[in-house]
Amino acid sequence: MDAAKRSIVRKYGGNPALLSIGTTKTVKELSAGEPSINLLAKVISLNSRELEQDGKTKEIYYGILGDDTGTVPFTAWEVRGLNIQVGDVIRLQNAYTKEFRGEVQVNFGNRATVTVEGGTLLEVASPQEAPLTRRNLDELQEGMRNVRITARVLDIERREVEVRGEPKVVFSGTLADATGKVQFSAWHDFGLEPGEVIEVEGGYVSAWRGLPQLTFDERSRLERGKETALPPLEELDRARRVWIEELVQKGGGVDVQVRGIVVEVREGSGLIHRCPECRRVVQKGACRIHGEVKGETDLRTKAVIDDGSGALTAIFNRELTETLLGKSMDEAIAEAKEAMDSEVIRDALSDLLVARPVQAQGNVTSDDYGLMMIARSVTVLEVDVQAEARALLEELGD
Amino acid sequence: MQRELAWRIFAGEYTDATLEHSSGEERAPNYVITPLGAKVNRLFLVGVITDVEDVGGNGGDGQPMWRVRLTDPTGTFQVYAGQYQPEAAAMLSQVKPPAFAAVMGKARTYSPEDGVIYTSVRPEMVKLVDASLRDYWILETAQEMRKRLEALKEAEAMNPATVDGLVALGYRQGLSEGIVLALQHYGKVDLDRYQSMLHDALRYLLPEFQDGVSAPAAAEKKKKPDTEEERLVLEIVETLDRDGKGASWDEIVDAAGKKGLSKEQLEEITNRLLDDGSLYEPILGKIRRI
Numbered sequence: 175m176d177a178a179k180r181s182i183v184r185k186y187g188g189n190p191a192l193l194s195i196g197t198t199k200t201v202k203e204l205s206a207g208e209p210s211i212n213l214l215a216k217v218i219s220l221n222s223r224e225l226e227q228d229g230k231t232k233e234i235y236y237g238i239l240g241d242d243t244g245t246v247p248f249t250a251w252e253v254r255g256l257n258i259q260v261g262d263v264i265r266l267q268n269a270y271t272k273e274f275r276g277e278v279q280v281n282f283g284n285r286a287t288v289t290v291e292g293g294t295l296l297e298v299a300s301p302q303e304a305p306l307t308r309r310n311l312d313e314l315q316e317g318m319r320n321v322r323i324t325a326r327v328l329d330i331e332r333r334e335v336e337v338r339g340e341p342k343v344v345f346s347g348t349l350a351d352a353t354g355k356v357q358f359s360a361w362h363d364f365g366l367e368p369g370e371v372i373e374v375e376g377g378y379v380s381a382w383r384g385l386p387q388l389t390f391d392e393r394s395r396l397e398r399g400k401e402t403a404l405p406p407l408e409e410l411d412r413a414r415r416v417w418i419e420e421l422v423q424k425g426g427g428v429d430v431q432v433r434g435i436v437v438e439v440r441e442g443s444g445l446i447h448r449c450p451e452c453r454r455v456v457q458k459g460a461c462r463i464h465g466e467v468k469g470e471t472d473l474r475t476k477a478v479i480d481d482g483s484g485a486l487t488a489i490f491n492r493e494l495t496e497t498l499l500g501k502s503m504d505e506a507i508a509e510a511k512e513a514m515d516s517e518v519i520r521d522a523l524s525d526l527l528v529a530r531p532v533q534a535q536g537n538v539t540s541d542d543y544g545l546m547m548i549a550r551s552v553t554v555l556e557v558d559v560q561a562e563a564r565a566l567l568e569e570l571g572d
Numbered sequence: 573m574q575r576e577l578a579w580r581i582f583a584g585e586y587t588d589a590t591l592e593h594s595s596g597e598e599r600a601p602n603y604v605i606t607p608l609g610a611k612v613n614r615l616f617l618v619g620v621i622t623d624v625e626d627v628g629g630n631g632g633d634g635q636p637m638w639r640v641r642l643t644d645p646t647g648t649f650q651v652y653a654g655q656y657q658p659e660a661a662a663m664l665s666q667v668k669p670p671a672f673a674a675v676m677g678k679a680r681t682y683s684p685e686d687g688v689i690y691t692s693v694r695p696e697m698v699k700l701v702d703a704s705l706r707d708y709w710i711l712e713t714a715q716e717m718r719k720r721l722e723a724l725k726e727a728e729a730m731n732p733a734t735v736d737g738l739v740a741l742g743y744r745q746g747l748s749e750g751i752v753l754a755l756q757h758y759g760k761v762d763l764d765r766y767q768s769m770l771h772d773a774l775r776y777l778l779p780e781f782q783d784g785v786s787a788p789a790a791a792e793k794k795k796k797p798d799t800e801e802e803r804l805v806l807e808i809v810e811t812l813d814r815d816g817k818g819a820s821w822d823e824i825v826d827a828a829g830k831k832g833l834s835k836e837q838l839e840e841i842t843n844r845l846l847d848d849g850s851l852y853e854p855i856l857g858k859i860r861r862i
């Protein structure tokens with residue numbers, strides 16, 4: 175092994191002496207639940223994402239790897255020192271596999287070692303040869319390549335990132351058409367502005383826990399589309415109501431709206447305490463990582479919303495929970511003190527929400543426990559039952 | 573693991589169900605399959621609690637078992653909560669009927685003899701609510717029932733109906749599986765009966781259809797009740813209920829047989845009397861007059 179390679183290995187936290195453990199496999203040979211595998215593969219797509227884990231913000235990478243036998247989604251849980259980019263052939267050692275929504279997924283964290291095999295050529299099974307296919311945004315699914323879409327840019331943000339020591343600029347935001355929304359990353363400055371209609375040819379789709387993301391760069395073709403091709407921005411920005419069964423099928427959705435009944439306000443709702451170091455929820459005065467700490471009070475709701483077609487857990491943050499309760503967190507703290515019981519706020523939330531119809535909007539992701547919405551808005555609905563009943567009877571031909 | 577959704581089903585459809593299903597895998601959940609193909613593990617219902625009674629002690633362990641009758645415009649749910657549902661049981665022990673209540677619970681069946689199946693609900697959550705939430709539930713349940721009726725009609729046209737075929741038409745997996753199982757078990761379903769159940773439930777929400785029709789009346793079947801036979805059954809039940817704990821079903825069947833009622837007739841009449849609240853089951857297999 176040459177010196178450069180060893181340095182990469184060390185930087186990523188692996189031990190060069192352990193490079194030979196695990197079984198080397200091709201993508202096609204991978205099955206779910208393997209604790210230690212090695213893989214030589216090309217990075218076909220790469221995205222970064224900040225996620226909140228136990229109240230702490232953490233950056234991860236995810237995307238698609240491929241070799242001459244097939245492609246597989248991956249997640250890198252430790253990004254420090256991980257200098258990879260699209261097109262790199264990487265040797266991945268001591269990674270593990272999991273099943274996610276019926277498919278194998280490669281995962282690696284700080285036990286793994288990743289080396290970039292400079293100069294290695296690797297054919298990827300049917301790369302970019304997928305025929306160019308026009309898609310609606312609600313059809314986009316992880317692993318699709320060479321898609322052609324027409325969409326309006328809802329919002330866009332310029333971010334500077336460092337890729338292998340070099341500064342790069344990525345433009346990310348949200349696209350919409352009449353069928354739905356996706357997040358996007360453009361690794362090239364196309365001079366995009368919010369509100370523009372664009373046609374993109376040659377993008378590929380990855381997904382983070384069911385949230386689809388379209389990625390394109392200078393190799394993709396991007397043109398301005400007809401302004402009249404799509405409804406106006408305000409209309410597209412409005413969230414669409416979807417049935418939870420659709421979200422179950424797709425595994426998630428970008429900025430969707432659901433309407434259903436709250437059937438449960440789960441444990442961990444109401445007043446909670448977070449570790450001042452890492453923001454994880456403190457249980458019995460102790461943080462899982464930092465031991466005994468003086469927790470900082472926070473307020474949130476974990477509500478199970480069920481619309482008769484499926485169920486999801488929606489998280490309402492402090493601000494939304496305060497609005498629902500009609501009181502500030504300080505007032506809630508005072509009330510709990512008075513009652514000498516911190517559960518009174520969860521009880522109040524149950525009284526308020528359980529059996530009530532609500533409408534909530536936000537991004538929906540999925541994990542082993544099902545669907546989760548991080549709500550950006552929620553309202554308790556006042557439904558005109560008589561009007562809707564009349565409309566339904568009319569539809570039934572009565 | 574995806575959480576089991578809470579089905580919205582009218583009592584009229586749920587109490588018609590006579591099929592329990594499990595995939596057979598270890599620890600696989602149990603489902604009640606209704607005639608319209610709902611594949612129910614969990615359900616959410618809102619209605620009027622008309623009767624709460626402690627029917628415990630019969631098991632010999634002396635623990636209370638709360639038996640609750642909860643009615644909607646189409647019929648009555650039987651809800652049972654015991655020591656393994658402490659929160660629901662505590663809540664139900666305090667209820668003063670009549671009261672509007674929301675219940676989320678698990679679908680259960682009881683089979684006192686071969687070929688006879690009663691459906692009930694084991695509550696996970698009980699909450700007292702108001703009429704507006706009950707009305708909203710009726711609306712939502714009607715919307716769901718309509719989806720099932722449409723899916724069932726499409727399935728009947730498919731011949732043979734397959735799960736994949738229904739999923740391809742856009743119906744979700746659980747409903748598609750339920751419909752195929754329902755068609756196998758129930759054969760041709762009386763769609764008219766459920767169409768009119770759906771219409772009646774929606775009309776129940778609208779003042780223009782109210783002229784003197786109250787909730788239990790709306791629940792009555794189209795067929796006019798035969799009062800003579802009903803009186804006979806009530807009499808039999810009263811006579812056989814010697815200890816005040818209810819008459820045993822087997823004895824009722826015998827006695828009714830001697831009076832010229834077939835078992836099928838008896839079952840139909842008894843169900844009607846259970847629905848309109850003249851009879852109830854203190855424990856499964858026993859029947860009492862109210």
Ligand SMILES: [Zn+2]
Nearest residue numbers: 449452461464
């Ligand atoms: Zn901590």
